[in-house]
Amino acid sequence: xxxxxxxxxxxxxxxxxxxxxxxxxxxxxxxxxxxxxxxxxxxxxxxxxxxxxxxxxxxxxxxxxxxxxxxxxxxxxxxxxxxxxxxxxxxxxxxxxxxxxxxxxxxxxxxxxxxxxxxxxxxxxxxxxxxxxxxxxxxxxxxxxxxxxxxxxxxxxxxxxxxxxxxxxxxxxxxxxxxxxxxxxxxxxxxxxxxxxxxxxxxxxxxxxxxxxxxxxxxxxxxxxxxxxxxxxxxxxxxxxxxxxxxxxxxxxxxxxxxxxxxxxxxxxxx
Amino acid sequence: xxxxxxxxxxxxxxxxxxxxxxxxxxxxxxxxxxxxxxxxxxxxxxxxxxxxxxxxxxxxxxxxxxxxxxxxxxxxxxxxxxxxxxxxxxxxxxxxxxxxxxxxxxxxxxxxxxxxxxxxxxxxxxxxx
Amino acid sequence: xxxxxxxxxxxxxxxxxxxxxxxxxxxxxxxxxxxxxxxxxxxxxxxxxxxxxxxxxxxxxxxxxxxxxxxxxxxxxxxxxxxxxxxxxxxxxxxxxxxxxxxxxxxxxxxxxxxxxxxxxxxxxxxxxxxxxxxxxxxxxxxxxxxxxxxxxxxxxxxxxxxxxxx
Amino acid sequence: xxxxxxxxxxxxxxxxxxxxxxxxxxxxxxxxxxxxxxxxxxxxxxxxxxxxxxxxxxxxxxxxxxxxxxxxxxxxxxxxxxxxxxxxxxxxxxxxxxxxxxxxxxxxxxxxxxxxxxxxxxxxxxxxxxxxxxxxxxxxxxxxxxxxxxxxxxxxxxxxxxxxxxxxxxxxxxxxxxxxxxxxxxxxxxxxxxxxxxxxxxxxxxxxxxxxxxxxxxxxxxxxxxxxxxxxxxxxxxxxxxxxxxxxxxxxxxxxxxxxxxxxxxxxxxxxxxxxxxxxxxxxxxxxxxxxxxxxxxxxxxxxxxxxxxxxxxxxxxxxxxxxxxxxxxxxxxxxxxxxxxxxxxxxxxx
Numbered sequence: 034x035x036x037x038x039x040x041x042x043x044x045x046x047x048x049x050x051x052x053x054x055x056x057x058x059x060x061x062x063x064x065x066x067x068x069x070x071x072x073x074x075x076x077x078x079x080x081x082x083x084x085x086x087x088x089x090x091x092x093x094x095x096x097x098x099x100x101x102x103x104x105x106x107x108x109x110x111x112x113x114x115x116x117x118x119x120x121x122x123x124x125x126x127x128x129x130x131x132x133x134x135x136x137x138x139x140x141x142x143x144x145x146x147x148x149x150x151x152x153x154x155x156x157x158x159x160x161x162x163x164x165x166x167x168x169x170x171x172x173x174x175x176x177x178x179x180x181x182x183x184x185x186x187x188x189x190x191x192x193x194x195x196x197x198x199x200x201x202x203x204x205x206x207x208x209x210x211x212x213x214x215x216x217x218x219x220x221x222x223x224x225x226x227x228x229x230x231x232x233x234x235x236x237x238x239x240x241x242x243x244x245x246x247x248x249x250x251x252x253x254x255x256x257x258x259x260x261x262x263x264x265x266x267x268x269x270x271x272x273x274x275x276x277x278x279x280x281x282x283x284x285x286x287x288x289x290x291x292x293x294x295x296x297x298x299x300x301x302x303x304x
Numbered sequence: 305x306x307x308x309x310x311x312x313x314x315x316x317x318x319x320x321x322x323x324x325x326x327x328x329x330x331x332x333x334x335x336x337x338x339x340x341x342x343x344x345x346x347x348x349x350x351x352x353x354x355x356x357x358x359x360x361x362x363x364x365x366x367x368x369x370x371x372x373x374x375x376x377x378x379x380x381x382x383x384x385x386x387x388x389x390x391x392x393x394x395x396x397x398x399x400x401x402x403x404x405x406x407x408x409x410x411x412x413x414x415x416x417x418x419x420x421x422x423x424x425x426x427x428x429x430x431x432x433x
Numbered sequence: 434x435x436x437x438x439x440x441x442x443x444x445x446x447x448x449x450x451x452x453x454x455x456x457x458x459x460x461x462x463x464x465x466x467x468x469x470x471x472x473x474x475x476x477x478x479x480x481x482x483x484x485x486x487x488x489x490x491x492x493x494x495x496x497x498x499x500x501x502x503x504x505x506x507x508x509x510x511x512x513x514x515x516x517x518x519x520x521x522x523x524x525x526x527x528x529x530x531x532x533x534x535x536x537x538x539x540x541x542x543x544x545x546x547x548x549x550x551x552x553x554x555x556x557x558x559x560x561x562x563x564x565x566x567x568x569x570x571x572x573x574x575x576x577x578x579x580x581x582x583x584x585x586x587x588x589x590x591x592x593x594x595x596x597x598x599x600x
Numbered sequence: 601x602x603x604x605x606x607x608x609x610x611x612x613x614x615x616x617x618x619x620x621x622x623x624x625x626x627x628x629x630x631x632x633x634x635x636x637x638x639x640x641x642x643x644x645x646x647x648x649x650x651x652x653x654x655x656x657x658x659x660x661x662x663x664x665x666x667x668x669x670x671x672x673x674x675x676x677x678x679x680x681x682x683x684x685x686x687x688x689x690x691x692x693x694x695x696x697x698x699x700x701x702x703x704x705x706x707x708x709x710x711x712x713x714x715x716x717x718x719x720x721x722x723x724x725x726x727x728x729x730x731x732x733x734x735x736x737x738x739x740x741x742x743x744x745x746x747x748x749x750x751x752x753x754x755x756x757x758x759x760x761x762x763x764x765x766x767x768x769x770x771x772x773x774x775x776x777x778x779x780x781x782x783x784x785x786x787x788x789x790x791x792x793x794x795x796x797x798x799x800x801x802x803x804x805x806x807x808x809x810x811x812x813x814x815x816x817x818x819x820x821x822x823x824x825x826x827x828x829x830x831x832x833x834x835x836x837x838x839x840x841x842x843x844x845x846x847x848x849x850x851x852x853x854x855x856x857x858x859x860x861x862x863x864x865x866x867x868x869x870x871x872x873x874x875x876x877x878x879x880x881x882x883x884x885x886x887x888x889x890x891x892x893x894x895x896x897x898x899x900x901x902x903x904x905x906x907x908x909x910x911x912x913x914x915x916x917x918x919x920x921x922x923x924x925x926x927x928x929x930x931x932x933x934x935x936x937x938x939x940x941x942x943x944x945x946x947x948x949x950x951x
Binding site for chain 4: 316317320322323324326327328329330346347350369374383388389390392393415416417419420422425426427430432
C-alpha cells in the first residue's frame with residue numbers, strides 16, 4: 034500500500050529530473066548500481082556456504098595437472114570483484130528499467146471489483162429473455178391450447194379465491210372481497226373484457242392462462258389463445274356471484290409484484 | 305370565402321356555395337329570473353343587455369349594434385340579431401350577466417344560428433303527448 | 434428561441450403648461466392608461482391591460498413615454514389612448530393628451546426613431562433661429578445626435594437641448 | 601381594424617344556392633329532397649291566397665302518420681321479424697326522440713337500411729362495435745359515430761356482425777330511448793309486430809295555417825340569398841319588418857326593392873315527415889303554380905331534425921350551436937326554382 038502511494042510520485046519526479054539533467058542522473062544511477070552490486074555480492078557470498086573454501090589456494094599437484102597458476106589472495110579478490118561487477122552490472126541496470134516501467138503500470142492499476150463478479154455469477158443461473166424466447170419456455174403449444182384442459186385450473190382458482198376470502202359467503206362485504214382480490218393471483222380466472230378503447234376486444238371472455246406485465250393471455254371457449262393488453266380495457270371477474278371490475282390501466286404489474294404493490298385509492302375511471 | 309362552380313349555361317343551372325357569408329347571427333335566448341313574477345318590457349331587456357355589454361366590453365362594447373327582433377314578455381324569450389363579428393361579444397356578455405335589479409338572473413341561450421329561418425323550425429320543440 | 438413579444442409605443446405627453454410636466458411619474462401615467470382602457474373596453478380590456486402592460490420609461494422634462502403592451506392585443510389597448518384627457522398625480526389633475534409617435538417591436542427601434550425624430554425637429558428649427566448664438570447651439574445639438582453615445586444620454590440630452598431652444 | 605383577439609370569429613356555416621329549372625334534365629331536386637331523411641317541419645308560403653287550395657290541402661292532410669314508442673330497447677330494431685317486415689321491404693324511418701345529440705346517445709334508422717348510432721365515449725367503449733370519431737368532438741374524442749348497414753350479409757340475422765351488435769346492445773349497453781318510427785309505403789301495418797310489444801302511440805303531423813296581410817316582400821328574382829332567408833325567417837317567426845333604421849329595439853327592414861302583398865297564407869306542418877310526402881307536395885305545388893295567378897311564386901321550407909345524427913345522405917350531423925339543416929325551395933311560374941340548402945358548423949357540404 035505504501036509503495037503505491039509513494040513510489041509513483043518519486044517515479045514521476047525522477048523522470049522529470051532525467052529530462053532536466055540527463056548527465057547527473059546517469060551518475061546517480063551508477064552510484065546506485067555500485068551500492069546494489071556490493072549488496073548483491075555480499076549476499077551471494079554468504080549464500081555460498083563457505084567463502085573460505087573458494088578462496089583457498091589450489092594444491093600444488095593439481096596446479097600442475099590443470100596447467101593453471103594460482104594467484105595471490107589480493108589478486109584473486111580484485112579479479113572477483115571486477116568480474117562480478119562486470120557481469121552483474123548489466124542485470125541490475127536492466128532491473129532498474131524494468132522497475133521503472135513496472136511502477137508505471139502500478140499507476141493505472143485498479144482493484145478488481147468483487148461484487149460485479151458475484152452478480153455475474155448470479156445472473157448466469159437463469160436464462161435471459163432472448164434465450165427464453167428461443168426456447169419458447171412461456172409459450173403454450175398449439176396442441177395444448179384447449180379450453181377443457183384449463184378447466185381444472187379454473188376449479189382450483191375458484192377454490193383458492195373462496196379460501197382466500199374466508200368462504201366467500203354472499204353476506205361478506207364487497208370491499209373485503211375486493212381487498213383480497215387486489216392481492217390475489219388471477220391465473221385460472223374466467224375474465225371478460227367489458228369495456229375497451231378498442232372495440233374489438235370488448236366481449237372477449239375466457240380462462241386467464243398467463244399474466245404478464247402488460248398483457249393477459251386468455252383461452253376462449255373456441256380454443257383460441259388471445260392476447261389482450263391490460264391498458265385501456267376494463268375486465269370483469271366473476272366469483273360466486275361477486276362481479277369485480279378490474280381497470281387494466283391500473284393493473285399493469287406482474288402477478289408476483291402486485292402482492293407487494295400499494296394501490297392508489299382514488300384515480301380516474303376513464304380509460 | 306366564396307366558391308362558385310357554374311355550368312356552361314349559367315341561366316339554366318347555377319350553383320353557388322357560400323361559406324361563412326352570413327352577415328348576421330341570430331340568437332334565441334331565455335331570461336331566467338330569481339323572482340319569476342318580475343316583468344320586463346322589451347326596452348328594459350335591451351337596456352339590460354346593453355349594460356351587460358358595457359360592463360364587460362366598455363363603451364366600445366356598448367356601441368355594438370344588435371336588434372331585439374321579437375320578445376315575449378310572458379315567457380321572457382327573445383330573438384336577437386347581431387352582426388356575425390359581434391356574436392362572441394354579445395354571447396359572452398349575456399353569459400356573464402348575473403343580476404338584474406339586485407336579484408340573481410341568468411340568460412339561457414337556446415339556439416344560435418346564422419339563419420333566422422332555422423330558429424323557427426327547432427325540432428327540440430316537438431311535443432308529443 | 435421563443436420569447437414573449439411585445440409592442441412598445443413611443444408617445445409624447447402634450448400639456449399646455451410645460452412646467453407641470455415635471456410632476457408626472459410612471460405610476461400616474463400607468464394608472465391613467467389603465468383607467469382609460471377600463472372605460473373604453475370594460476372588464477375585458479382591463480384584464481388584457483393587467484397582464485404585461487408597463488410604463489418602461491418616462492422623461493418628465495420632455496414628456497416622452499415608452500409604453501409596453503403585449504403584442505396580441507396592443508391594437509385594442511392602443512385604441513383607448515386617445516381617450517386620456519388628464520393625468521392625476523400628487524392630487525393634481527394635469528390636463529394632457531398622449532400623442533403616439535411610433536410603434537416598435539423593441540425599445541431599441543423606438544429609441545432610434547426618437548433620435549431621428551428629434552434630429553428632424555432640430556433641422557426644422559434651424560431656419561427659425563433669430564440670432565447667431567441660437568444657431569450655433571442648434572448646430573452643436575444636431576452634430577451631437579447619434580446612437581453611439583450611451584443609450585440614455587442621447588435620449589435625455591437632445592430633447593433637453595431642443596427644449597432650450599424653444600425657451 | 602381587427603382590434604380584439606379572436607373575438608370576431610364564428611364557427612363555419614354553409615349555404616348552397618342552386619338556380620335551375622324543373623324542365624332541366626340535370627335538376628337534382630328530387631334527389632336532394634329525398635336525401636334529407638328526417639324532416640321535422642315543412643312550411644309553405646302562398647302569396648295572394650287566403651285559404652289553401654283544395655288539392656294542396658288534401659296533400660297536406662294525407663301526410664303519413666308516425667309512431668312514437670316509449671322506452672324502446674334499441675336491440676329490438678335488430679329483431680328478425682322487424683327486419684323482414686319493415687327494413688328489407690320498403691323504407692323505414694326511425695329516430696330517437698327527445699335525445700340531444702350533443703349530450704345523449706342518438707339513434708337513427710335510415711330508409712336504406714343503415715343504422716346510425718351517435719354515442720358518447722363511455723357508451724362506445726361499452727358497446728364494442730367499430731365506429732369513427734365524430735367530427736363534432738375536438739382533440740379528445742368524446743363522441744363516436746357507428747354506422748351499420750343492416751342489409752349487409754354479415755348483418756343478416758345469425759351473422760357474425762349481427763350477433764356481435766345484438767349481444768353488445770343486449771348485455772353490455774342497455775340503450776333505451778323513446779323512438780319515432782314511420783314506414784313507407786306500409787305504414788303502421790309493417791311496424792305492428794314491433795309496436796304491439798311496447799307502449800306506443802300514433803301521431804298525425806300537425807297542420808297550422810296562418811294568414812298575413814299587408815306584407816312587404818322583396819324582389820325575389822334578384823334578392824341576395826341571405827337577405828331572402830332573413831326575410832323568410834322573419835315572416836315565419838312573425839317578426840315585423842316595419843322598422844325604421846333609427847329605432848332602438850330593432851332595425852330589421854325588408855330588403856329593397858320591395859313590393860307589398862295584400863294577403864299571404866303560411867301553412868306549416870310538423871312531425872316526422874317522410875321525404876316521399878314532401879316530394880308529393882312539391883309536385884302538387886308545381887301543378888298549382890301552372891294556374892294563372894296574381895303572384896307567380898311560392899316558397900317551401902323543409903327543416904330537418906336538429907338532433908338527427910345524419911343530415912343529407914348518410915353524412916354526419918350534429919349541433920354545435922344551432923344544428924341547422926334545412927332547405928328552401930322558391931318556385932316560380934316558369935318552372936324555374938331557387939334552392940337554398942343550409943347546414944351548420946362541421947357538417948359536410950349538402951349535395
